[in-house]
Amino acid sequence: MIVQTKQKSKEQLHEELLKPDTITGSEMLLRSLLLEDVDCVFGYPGGAVLYIYDAMHGNSDFNHLLTRHEQGAIHAADGYARSTGKVGVCIATSGPGATNLVTGIATAYMDSVPLVVITGNVATTVIGTDAFQEADITGITMPITKHSYLVRDVKDLPRIIKEAFHIASTGRKGPVLIDIPKDVSNDTAAFYYPENVEIRGYHPTLHPNKLQVDRMLEAIAESERPVIIAGGGIVYADASKELIEFVEKTRIPVTTTLLGLGGFPSAHDLWLGMPGMHGTYAANHALQNCDLLIGIGARFDDRVTMKVNGFAPKAKKIVHIDVDPAEIGKIVETAIPVVGDVKTVLQLANLKAKPSKSEQWIGWNQENKKNFPLSYQDSDTELKPQYVIEMINDTTKGEAIVTTDVGQHQMWTAQYYKFNHPRSWITSGGLGTMGFGFPSAIGAQVAHPDRLVVSINGDGGMQMCSQELAICAINKIPVKIVVINNQVLGMVRQWQELIYDNRYSHIDLAGSPDFVKLAEAYGVKGLRASNKEDARRVWQEALDTPGPVLVEFVVRKEENVFPMVTQGSTIDQMIMGDS
Amino acid sequence: MTRKHTISVLVNNQPGVLQRVSGLFGRRGFNIESITVGESEEKGLSRMIIVTTGDDNTLEQVSKQLYKLVDVIKVVDLSSNPMVARELALIKVNAEPGIRPEILGVVETFRAAIVDIGPNTLVVQVVGDSEKIDAMTELLKPYGIKELSRTGVTAMIRGMVK
Numbered sequence: 001m002i003v004q005t006k007q008k009s010k011e012q013l014h015e016e017l018l019k020p021d022t023i024t025g026s027e028m029l030l031r032s033l034l035l036e037d038v039d040c041v042f043g044y045p046g047g048a049v050l051y052i053y054d055a056m057h058g059n060s061d062f063n064h065l066l067t068r069h070e071q072g073a074i075h076a077a078d079g080y081a082r083s084t085g086k087v088g089v090c091i092a093t094s095g096p097g098a099t100n101l102v103t104g105i106a107t108a109y110m111d112s113v114p115l116v117v118i119t120g121n122v123a124t125t126v127i128g129t130d131a132f133q134e135a136d137i138t139g140i141t142m143p144i145t146k147h148s149y150l151v152r153d154v155k156d157l158p159r160i161i162k163e164a165f166h167i168a169s170t171g172r173k174g175p176v177l178i179d180i181p182k183d184v185s186n187d188t189a190a191f192y193y194p195e196n197v198e199i200r201g202y203h204p205t206l207h208p209n210k211l212q213v214d215r216m217l218e219a220i221a222e223s224e225r226p227v228i229i230a231g232g233g234i235v236y237a238d239a240s241k242e243l244i245e246f247v248e249k250t251r252i253p254v255t256t257t258l259l260g261l262g263g264f265p266s267a268h269d270l271w272l273g274m275p276g277m278h279g280t281y282a283a284n285h286a287l288q289n290c291d292l293l294i295g296i297g298a299r300f301d302d303r304v305t306m307k308v309n310g311f312a313p314k315a316k317k318i319v320h321i322d323v324d325p326a327e328i329g330k331i332v333e334t335a336i337p338v339v340g341d342v343k344t345v346l347q348l349a350n351l352k353a354k355p356s357k358s359e360q361w362i363g364w365n366q367e368n369k370k371n372f373p374l375s376y377q378d379s380d381t382e383l384k385p386q387y388v389i390e391m392i393n394d395t396t397k398g399e400a401i402v403t404t405d406v407g408q409h410q411m412w413t414a415q416y417y418k419f420n421h422p423r424s425w426i427t428s429g430g431l432g433t434m435g436f437g438f439p440s441a442i443g444a445q446v447a448h449p450d451r452l453v454v455s456i457n458g459d460g461g462m463q464m465c466s467q468e469l470a471i472c473a474i475n476k477i478p479v480k481i482v483v484i485n486n487q488v489l490g491m492v493r494q495w496q497e498l499i500y501d502n503r504y505s506h507i508d509l510a511g512s513p514d515f516v517k518l519a520e521a522y523g524v525k526g527l528r529a530s531n532k533e534d535a536r537r538v539w540q541e542a543l544d545t546p547g548p549v550l551v552e553f554v555v556r557k558e559e560n561v562f563p564m565v566t567q568g569s570t571i572d573q574m575i576m577g578d579s
Numbered sequence: 580m581t582r583k584h585t586i587s588v589l590v591n592n593q594p595g596v597l598q599r600v601s602g603l604f605g606r607r608g609f610n611i612e613s614i615t616v617g618e619s620e621e622k623g624l625s626r627m628i629i630v631t632t633g634d635d636n637t638l639e640q641v642s643k644q645l646y647k648l649v650d651v652i653k654v655v656d657l658s659s660n661p662m663v664a665r666e667l668a669l670i671k672v673n674a675e676p677g678i679r680p681e682i683l684g685v686v687e688t689f690r691a692a693i694v695d696i697g698p699n700t701l702v703v704q705v706v707g708d709s710e711k712i713d714a715m716t717e718l719l720k721p722y723g724i725k726e727l728s729r730t731g732v733t734a735m736i737r738g739m740v741k
Binding site: 138139142143146147150167199200201202324325326328329330 | 640
């Protein structure tokens with residue numbers, strides 16, 4: 001594994017790092033990252049960051065993982081951040097190195113993932129001249145970063161790094177970019193790392209208005225059919241325990257969004273499943289019939305609400321708890337806005353929370369859950385993807401960290417893997433980034449060397465970052481890589497079948513590599529199965545094999561994800577499928 | 580109800596801050612009718628005055644989204660209060676010597692000023708709200724406007740700032 005046990009204690013290291021020596025910008029960067037307790041940086045060197053990489057040479061305190069593509073580096077940093085709650089860090093050179101990060105930055109921005117992204121730039125003397133490998137990366141990424149810096153003076157560098165970590169990891173989290181010109185990384189100044197951050201225009205509201213919390217509790221007391229929609233904010237604020245306490249005190253059924261999965265235990269009887277386009281019958285019908293809707297750290301994404309003006313039509317009131325005030329009222333009209341850190345809000349609410357008049361409503365929801373469960377037609381002749389996910393769930397007892405790519409396999413995993421812990425589910429929600437699944441698993445595994453990390457991918461997405469098999473092999477990163485191979489772009493196929501009248505346009509992935517041989521070419525063990533018996537056997541073999549393993553499951557091509565709500569429909573107008 | 584809003588945005592005077600603000604308007608689908616920027620009363624801070632149209636919900640979102648920018652210190656909807664709004668325009672108009680007294684009459688009526696006289700042209704400077712400048716422009720059109728440059732609106736609340 002890449003993370004080594006450090007010889008020095010944290011205190012010793014910090015004392016050494018804080019010495020006011022005159023050092024280069026590159027050394028300042030390394031010292032600052034270590035002072036921020038960064039375990040591992042993911043990156044790729046190039047001309048504009050050579051001073052930085054030179055400073056890393058022989059530095060035993062600093063862990064760096066060399067990926068094979070900058071996209072791999074940033075998705076790995078993202079997986080690291082989502083699985084730990086810490087800030088993920090990646091480094092790339094200027095120009096193409098920096099632009100290769102754009103997809104990963106946008107992914108992290110949409111899903112509120114804390115990242116500090118370091119890019120090199122050409123020297124300040126040639127910025128703006130179209131110099132070799134120059135790109136205005138702060139300009140390019142302005143719409144997809146929480147904030148960005150172009151460092152013009154080495155003296156500002158430690159303050160900027162301190163601010164970047166603070167901004168990335170507080171309030172609504174997100175990626176912050178620091179662009180460091182080559183001459184700045186080589187200039188010298190006395191090192192001083194600030195203890196505190198004071199940014200005049202940045203003061204996230206963490207403590208809610210108590211009156212609004214009281215109004216929410218009053219609304220709950222009056223309500224007969226309340227429902228909670230909990231999003232990624234529950235996970236990011238580490239507020240799972242508080243949510244469980246709130247739910248149990250108020251007796252309100254809960255639905256968790258794609259990013260909220262794991263934020264509330266799926267084994268809990270008040271959990272209704274995931275809402276939205278591929279949500280459960282119980283979750284969608286609860287939302288459409290509730291008289292009080294409480295959004296907690298969820299942003300009412302269009303994949304959840306579907307047709308917005310038909311969403312939650314019977315809700316007399318909508319309560320929205322979010323740390324980002326701009327989310328409140330953005331999509332749905334909110335009667336009771338509660339701006340604040342979700343954990344703090346729930347702690348406050350839990351002091352006075354009382355049961356709602358919901359027992360009859362709970363019964364109705366539980367009937368829905370029982371009568372309309374997720375289901376599929378199993379087959380003894382063909383391998384069904386849902387079966388594969390259930391098998392992974394059964395064998396890992398739901399205790400693995402699971403990452404996915406984007407598409408049908410992602411939705412099947414969201415539906416059939418039973419998440420009971422926060423930060424055990426890593427997926428690209430907002431941006432829907434193919435190529436995310438596998439490298440994000442590498443980041444999660446680096447952060448959790450002793451846990452089982454399973455990366456579930458489609459045959460399409462696997463080919464978008466498959467080069468990172470090399471770093472699994474070389475660094476013995478033991479990710480279990482699953483490829484659900486249906487030989488097509490499955491979700492596109494599903495839409496073309498159901499919405500575009502079976503007009504299958506450019507979805508055939510013929511010409512894909514033999515995934516087993518591809519894995520073996522990189523020195524990773526490869527296994528394949530295309531029926532249930534083989535599937536169980538090779539999966540067990542993968543689990544029993546130390547180190548990385550790629551397992552390809554060849555599944556039925558025509559399988560679709562159900563339930564499904566098509567665009568323009570309300571979420572209770574569900575196609576239930578062929579179970 | 581859709582109406583015109585004049586918003587004052589106090590920002591850090593940093594490179595790229597105008598791009599951050601105007602880019603946010605563009606990508607969020609908010610309209611910019613006019614945007615002006617200049618130094619504020621405090622060193623290191625600039626003030627932008629943005630004129631936009633939209634309903635109250637749009638205005639609320641504009642304000643909230645602006646506050647998400649780390650370089651934005653304060654956002655005030657000036658048009659919810661009695662305010663002073665001014666724009667400046669320079670208008671270069673065809674003016675053969677024989678016609679100048681007539682143009683001068685228009686300029687004086689508007690309390691505008693002639694700030695340059697060329698062999699065949701005059702440059703008229705007019706300050707006022709946007710409607711006054713529109714009216715001045717209309718009146719000068721018949722003489723032949725060769726060039727027109729407007730600053731966009733700058734504004735502040737009358738009396739004490741709330």
